[in-house]
Amino acid sequence: MFDTLKTAKTIREARTKKNMTQMELSDLMGVSYQAVSNWERGISMPDISKLTLLSEVLGIGIEEILGGDKEKSTVVEKVLKEESVNLEEIETIAPIVPPLTMEKVVEKEKEKGKVSLSSLCAIAPFIDSSVLEEILETINDVNIDDLVALAPFLESEQIYKLAMKSEGQKLSSLVALAPFLEGEQIASIAEKCETEGDMSSLTALAPFMESEDISKMFKSMMEKGKIDSFEGVGFFCHMDEDEIDEIFEKAIKNHDIDLMVSLAPFSDDDDIGEKVVKMVKSGEYKVSEIVPLCPFMDEDYMKDLVKAAIKNGDVSSLSEIGRFL
Numbered sequence: 001m002f003d004t005l006k007t008a009k010t011i012r013e014a015r016t017k018k019n020m021t022q023m024e025l026s027d028l029m030g031v032s033y034q035a036v037s038n039w040e041r042g043i044s045m046p047d048i049s050k051l052t053l054l055s056e057v058l059g060i061g062i063e064e065i066l067g068g069d070k071e072k073s074t075v076v077e078k079v080l081k082e083e084s085v086n087l088e089e090i091e092t093i094a095p096i097v098p099p100l101t102m103e104k105v106v107e108k109e110k111e112k113g114k115v116s117l118s119s120l121c122a123i124a125p126f127i128d129s130s131v132l133e134e135i136l137e138t139i140n141d142v143n144i145d146d147l148v149a150l151a152p153f154l155e156s157e158q159i160y161k162l163a164m165k166s167e168g169q170k171l172s173s174l175v176a177l178a179p180f181l182e183g184e185q186i187a188s189i190a191e192k193c194e195t196e197g198d199m200s201s202l203t204a205l206a207p208f209m210e211s212e213d214i215s216k217m218f219k220s221m222m223e224k225g226k227i228d229s230f231e232g233v234g235f236f237c238h239m240d241e242d243e244i245d246e247i248f249e250k251a252i253k254n255h256d257i258d259l260m261v262s263l264a265p266f267s268d269d270d271d272i273g274e275k276v277v278k279m280v281k282s283g284e285y286k287v288s289e290i291v292p293l294c295p296f297m298d299e300d301y302m303k304d305l306v307k308a309a310i311k312n313g314d315v316s317s318l319s320e321i322g323r324f325l
Contacts, residue, residue: 002095006067008042014058015040028057048076048096087114091122103131110135117146117162124153133158142166144173151180160185172201178208187213194221203234215243219250222259232259236266245271252279257289264296273301280308287317294324 015025026036029050038044046054046065055062063073075089079101090097090105102123109115115135124132132153142165151159159180166174174189181189186208193202194217206214218235221227236244244266251259252275264272276293279285287309294302302324309317 002045002069002072002093003067004042004045007045007065008040010060010065010067011046011054011058012040014060018058025057029053045096047098048079048093048101049098051076051096052080084108087119087123091119094123094126097126099127102127106131106135110138115139116141117143117150121146121149124150129153129155136162140165144176148176151177154180156180156182156185160188163189171196171198172204175201175204178205181208183210183213187217190217194226197226199227199231203231206235206238209238211238211240211243215239215247219247228258233262236263239266241266241268248272248275252284255285257292261292264293267296269296269298270301273297273304277301277304277308280305287312288320291317291320294321297324 015022022036022040023033026033029036030053031050035044039046051062051065055065058065061073062076063070066072066076072093075085075093076096078085078089079093079097085105087105087109090102094102106115106120106123106127109119115138117136117139120132120135132150133155136150136154136158139162142162144163144166147159147162147166154162159177160182163174163177171189171193178186178189186205187210190202190205190209190213193199193205202217209217214235218227218232218239222232239247244263248260248263248267248271251257251263272293276285276290276297279290280287287305290305294305297305302321305321306318309321
């Protein structure tokens with residue numbers, strides 16, 4: 001890219017040597033005063049179509065205006081003379097090339113079969129999104145790293161469609177696309193992760209998934225024995241309270257203390273206390289079994305457990321519960 005500050009200094013010094021004001025330069029260039037001010041502050045670069053006139057008005061060469069970069073000035077000369085340039089050349093001066101000129105170059109390169117995702121990465125910000133999408137329709141060789149770089153300039157549907165062409169790519173590489181995809185698209189990738197048993201990728205996708213999808217997937221994996229209660233922690237923090245409560249109730253029915261303990265940090269203290277006391281009073285659970293849940297309960301419910309332990313003559317449980325009072 002260009003060293004805009006170097007160009008800014010060159011234009012400013014050349015103008016002052018000509019004893020010319022910014023307003024006078026803007027009149028001669030046929031641009032606004034603000035445009036000249038932006039050039040001299042390094043905020044923007046002169047459009048390529050203005051370089052020849054700017055060179056003549058200031059009495060300096062185009063190469064000097066471009067910071068002494070001979071390679072870039074050579075490409076600029078080619079474009080001004082409407083000579084053929086390739087993608088590699090045009091990307092070096094992309095910020096100052098009009099979109100239509102850029103699109104013509106891309107179209108010619110596409111006809112030659114020389115356009116790839118990697119070659120589009122550098123010029124994507126400078127061409128119309130509809131043109132970019134049209135070009136991408138013809139690309140079959142998809143590298144996820146290149147697609148991630150292009151993602152900010154594409155619609156989610158286009159990203160997902162290209163991602164599905166990435167044969168042989170690891171599912172973990174698709175996770176980087178999650179911020180640019182919609183809920184249903186992310187859920188589809190998550191299903192692939194579940195099928196292949198890729199838990200690390202699935203956990204990484206969780207922050208971008210709908211809470212309902214996370215809950216549905218977790219319950220499905222639990223039923224299939226694909227995930228244990230401790231692995232589920234990576235999902236619980238992204239679920240709604242109602243979904244956590246539903247899983248907690250199932251854990252109670254299944255006598256799954258480990259799952260309840262894993263769910264506890266994401267549940268309401270009062271809800272846990274109420275459930276635990278009910279579990280003990282119903283006779284389905286011994287006080288000693290639910291001790292691991294004590295750290296997540298309010299004091300009032302703990303007192304109820306103490307009463308239950310005394311009633312049952314469970315001295316060992318009393319000692320355990322006492323540590324949390």
